[in-house]
Amino acid sequence: MSQQILEKPASFYEHFDRKGGPKDTTHYCPGCGHGNVHKLIAETIDDMGLADRAIFVSPVGCSVFAYYYFDVGNIQAAHGRAPAVGTAVKRTRPNSIVISYQGDGDLASIGTAEIIHAANRGEHMTVFFVNNAIYGMTGGQMAATSLMGQKTATTPYGRSAENEGFPIHMAEMIATLEAPVYVARCHLADLKGIMNTRKAVRKAIQAQVEGKGFTFVEILSPCPTGWKMDTHAACEFITKEMLPVFPEKVLKDEIATRVGWEHEIKEFTDEEVVASLELGMLGEPFPYDKKFVDNFETKGFKFAGFGGQGVLTAGAVFAAHAMQEHLQVSWIPSYGPEMRGGTANCSVVISKDPVGSPLVVEPDVLAVMNDPSFDTFEPTVKPGGLIIVNSTIIARKAHRTDVEVLYIPLTQIADDLGLKAAANMVLLGAYVEYSKLLPLDHLKTIVPKGIKRKALGDQNVLAVEAGAKWVRENAKALKPVPSLTA
Amino acid sequence: MELIKANEAVVKAAVLAGCTQYYGYPITPASEVASAAAKYLPKIGGTFLQAESEVAAINMVYGAAGAGARVMTASSGPGISLKQEGVSYLAAAELPCVIIDVMRAGPGLGNIWPEQGDWNQVVHGGGHGNYKCLVFTPNCAQEMADLTVLAFDLSDKYRLPAYILTDAYIGQMMEPVEFPKARTQVAHRDYALYADRASKDQVVSSIFMSTEGLEEHNRHLQRKYAEIEEKEVRYQEIQVEDADLVLIGYGFISRLLQSVLENLRREGYKVGLLRPITAFPFCSKRLNELAKQGKAFLNVELSNGQMLRDVQLAIGNDKPLYFYNRMGGMVPSVEELTNVTRSYLK
Numbered sequence: 001m002s003q004q005i006l007e008k009p010a011s012f013y014e015h016f017d018r019k020g021g022p023k024d025t026t027h028y029c030p031g032c033g034h035g036n037v038h039k040l041i042a043e044t045i046d047d048m049g050l051a052d053r054a055i056f057v058s059p060v061g062c063s064v065f066a067y068y069y070f071d072v073g074n075i076q077a078a079h080g081r082a083p084a085v086g087t088a089v090k091r092t093r094p095n096s097i098v099i100s101y102q103g104d105g106d107l108a109s110i111g112t113a114e115i116i117h118a119a120n121r122g123e124h125m126t127v128f129f130v131n132n133a134i135y136g137m138t139g140g141q142m143a144a145t146s147l148m149g150q151k152t153a154t155t156p157y158g159r160s161a162e163n164e165g166f167p168i169h170m171a172e173m174i175a176t177l178e179a180p181v182y183v184a185r186c187h188l189a190d191l192k193g194i195m196n197t198r199k200a201v202r203k204a205i206q207a208q209v210e211g212k213g214f215t216f217v218e219i220l221s222p223c224p225t226g227w228k229m230d231t232h233a234a235c236e237f238i239t240k241e242m243l244p245v246f247p248e249k250v251l252k253d254e255i256a257t258r259v260g261w262e263h264e265i266k267e268f269t270d271e272e273v274v275a276s277l278e279l280g281m282l283g284e285p286f287p288y289d290k291k292f293v294d295n296f297e298t299k300g301f302k303f304a305g306f307g308g309q310g311v312l313t314a315g316a317v318f319a320a321h322a323m324q325e326h327l328q329v330s331w332i333p334s335y336g337p338e339m340r341g342g343t344a345n346c347s348v349v350i351s352k353d354p355v356g357s358p359l360v361v362e363p364d365v366l367a368v369m370n371d372p373s374f375d376t377f378e379p380t381v382k383p384g385g386l387i388i389v390n391s392t393i394i395a396r397k398a399h400r401t402d403v404e405v406l407y408i409p410l411t412q413i414a415d416d417l418g419l420k421a422a423a424n425m426v427l428l429g430a431y432v433e434y435s436k437l438l439p440l441d442h443l444k445t446i447v448p449k450g451i452k453r454k455a456l457g458d459q460n461v462l463a464v465e466a467g468a469k470w471v472r473e474n475a476k477a478l479k480p481v482p483s484l485t486a
Numbered sequence: 487m488e489l490i491k492a493n494e495a496v497v498k499a500a501v502l503a504g505c506t507q508y509y510g511y512p513i514t515p516a517s518e519v520a521s522a523a524a525k526y527l528p529k530i531g532g533t534f535l536q537a538e539s540e541v542a543a544i545n546m547v548y549g550a551a552g553a554g555a556r557v558m559t560a561s562s563g564p565g566i567s568l569k570q571e572g573v574s575y576l577a578a579a580e581l582p583c584v585i586i587d588v589m590r591a592g593p594g595l596g597n598i599w600p601e602q603g604d605w606n607q608v609v610h611g612g613g614h615g616n617y618k619c620l621v622f623t624p625n626c627a628q629e630m631a632d633l634t635v636l637a638f639d640l641s642d643k644y645r646l647p648a649y650i651l652t653d654a655y656i657g658q659m660m661e662p663v664e665f666p667k668a669r670t671q672v673a674h675r676d677y678a679l680y681a682d683r684a685s686k687d688q689v690v691s692s693i694f695m696s697t698e699g700l701e702e703h704n705r706h707l708q709r710k711y712a713e714i715e716e717k718e719v720r721y722q723e724i725q726v727e728d729a730d731l732v733l734i735g736y737g738f739i740s741r742l743l744q745s746v747l748e749n750l751r752r753e754g755y756k757v758g759l760l761r762p763i764t765a766f767p768f769c770s771k772r773l774n775e776l777a778k779q780g781k782a783f784l785n786v787e788l789s790n791g792q793m794l795r796d797v798q799l800a801i802g803n804d805k806p807l808y809f810y811n812r813m814g815g816m817v818p819s820v821e822e823l824t825n826v827t828r829s830y831l832k
């Protein structure tokens with residue numbers, strides 16, 4: 001019946017060559033609503049001249065074969081995911097007109113998350129939701145929109161509130177969201193219903209053309225096969241049973257008051273892309289000193305303290321410096337739940353050869369900024385290694401007698417400079433001055449480039465210098481350490 | 487040269503390779519990938535979108551790839567499990583994309599420490615149907631960058647999803663990286679939807695109603711995978727030539743094995759290392775050759791032996807093959823591995 005009302009639009013293929021079997025009839029059952037909705041959409045695409053730009057997202061369900069019919073770009077989505085697919089199509093091709101088409105199993109069950117979130121983000125696409133209160137394709141199972149008492153293949157005794165809950169009102173739910181601009185429900189039960197559907201289809205697509213936002217049209221549609229009814233009874237089922245539960249209604253229409261979105265497509269050159277990536281922040285490496293590199297013995301470092309003391313940054317800046325001296329480096333943080341407990345540490349390996357394991361289990365050098373770190377890692381230091389203890393915070397002395405220990409009031413030195421957060425840089429200055437492992441003047445040029453907050457660069461250099469100065473002034477006291485720490 | 491976290495290097499490399507789209511759902515230890523993508527993609531007019539789930543994310547990847555973009559996502563164990571249906575669709579529709587899997591420990595919620603328990607679900611399909619994905623297994627930040635670029639290129643060339651299969655430790659590491667030159671102009675894809683007249687007739691789909699048609703499509707896919715196995719195997723060998731025992735490990739484990747090798751060579755043992763750089767295609771031929779030369783193997787993994795099955799298949803059941811593993815986020819020390827390896831050396 002309703003089929004004859006509509007003519008074949010141009011964006012609907014003349015013959016359905018993509019389809020197996022007869023090429024002039026659709027694959028839908030007689031009296032099925034899908035064909036009508038397809039034609040209403042195709043007609044709109046024609047009238048608005050959108051065939052080249054339109055991309056149709058077909059779902060899994062009876063309408064999975066929409067690409068047989070629509071002479072527009074077609075992409076077939078996994079069950080329920082059409083809104084996700086449509087989201088990315090539109091964002092990749094902002095010029096496209098994305099038409100996502102879904103059944104009630106697809107949209108109101110397996111794909112509820114995708115439709116709600118696409119709507120909530122206000123994706124610039126149009127969704128047609130064909131609500132036939134049943135799963136057509138899989139053989140007439142219950143849908144989330146099936147009516148109370150409705151008998152289906154999976155509710156042989158009728159849908160009950162206790163077992164299956166109540167019919168879900170997708171249009172109403174979506175209309176509660178802020179972003180959607182147009183949400184309507186219509187039906188295909190009679191000529192008037194079809195004409196109203198036609199209007200809604202046009203409005204929804206036009207709104208997308210104007211860049212107004214997300215539009216959603218729910219269409220109550222007959223499934224004579226799934227309902228086990230003839231066409232006439234199916235239309236009556238919509239009028240008498242479905243409409244009282246799912247009223248025909250424009251639930252939201254803010255098209256007139258919304259400002260249109262115009263997506264500017266900007267092409268970026270390779271140079272602009274490179275510039276955006278913040279590369280080369282450390283600048284040119286230092287001159288290559290072959291003798292220095294060749295004689296460099298692999299060293300493992302551990303920097304440990306509580307969060308906020310900057311131990312991870314200290315390790316990273318130190319590794320960056322070594323890298324700029326043409327050494328091989330790796331840095332790896334402790335991470336995960338124990339970071340939340342407030343202690344953090346990182347391992348740094350520096351070598352002239354490619355670094356094998358980046359995990360430093362037995363450090364050559366351990367720097368500890370607080371007591372828990374000292375307690376944890378003191379026993380792990382290699383015999384003959386070095387421990388730097390932040391003596392402002394750690395009161396106790398080392399238990400080990402087979403390692404060198406420097407007690408330096410790192411936090412105090414930083415505080416004296418008025419740079420509370422810079423104890424980590426004091427540490428680097430002190431260590432480099434003491435060990436002469438890397439050139440101190442090079443370190444000072446790396447520090448401003450190696451830290452995240454560039455504004456603090458100069459202050460951090462002062463902290464490095466203060467650490468180095470403390471070592472120079474206290475060098476004598478620092479000398480024969482192992483026996484002193486006994 | 488940059489000193490950069492491997493998880494971030496992936497994103498910068500992707501952008502330099504012309505990736506403009508990222509869709510993902512947060513999960514530790516892959517979160518830095520998302521943060522970096524969120525920072526850099528909008529700056530170049532690209533899209534970063536935090537999806538409502540991994541399921542949505544991979545279907546967004548499908549949409550973007552169908553519309554012709556270079557697109558990526560990142561996740562870890564549980565999230566990769568959720569993506570599998572979508573990956574199967576991508577493979578079937580022959581769409582390119584790059585998926586970063588920063589492996590954590592499972593099964594179930596497990597924990598966020600490194601493991602290699604995703605080998606099966608990533609290398610051997612994972613989703614439904616007869617498909618494969620390219621799988622790269624970097625072991626340092628430089629490779630995270632380089633293999634990401636290669637993953638985009640080969641994924642495009644062969645039209646299939648490509649994985650970067652890495653782990654929590656590699657991802658968190660900062661190491662020097664020399665980034666490749668920018669190559670952001672992506673070639674036209676004649677299968678993709680451009681929302682214009684020329685591409686209007688394209689159908690991006692994985693449905694084949696006729697059984698003959700679907701069998702032929704399957705055969706076509708298998709031919710493609712065979713070609714990849716022929717041409718794209720990558721691995722690294724260290725001192726394998728004279729070795730009596732060849733260590734096998736990928737990703738983070740290979741870094742530990744490198745240290746083990748150095749230790750044991752110093753002690754005078756003839757130990758070598760073979761490190762797969764591609765997991766699919768796998769270096770089966772090379773393993774078979776080495777087995778025929780009479781070498782013994784020690785396979786070390788952070789899993790219950792998921793790669794071991796592939797090694798076994800490659801070398802046959804009658805060859806000396808030993809296995810050592812840790813699981814649950816436990817990582818062996820170099821000393822532990824050195825002792826284990828020594829015990830297999832006479």
Ligand SMILES: Cc1ncc(C[n+]2csc(CCOP(=O)(O)OP(=O)(O)O)c2C)c(N)n1
Nearest residue numbers: 060061062079103104105106134135136137
């Ligand atoms: C992941 C997944 N689960 C289940 C199916 C099987 N399936 C195909 S169509 C369908 C329901 C279709 O019903 P609906 O969305 O209402 O569309 P209709 O066929 O009624 O138009 C289901 C469950 C599938 N293809 N994929």
Ligand code: SF4
Nearest residue numbers: 028029032062136223
């Ligand atoms: S089963 Fe129902 S929805 Fe599917 S084609 Fe037939 S009438 Fe239409």
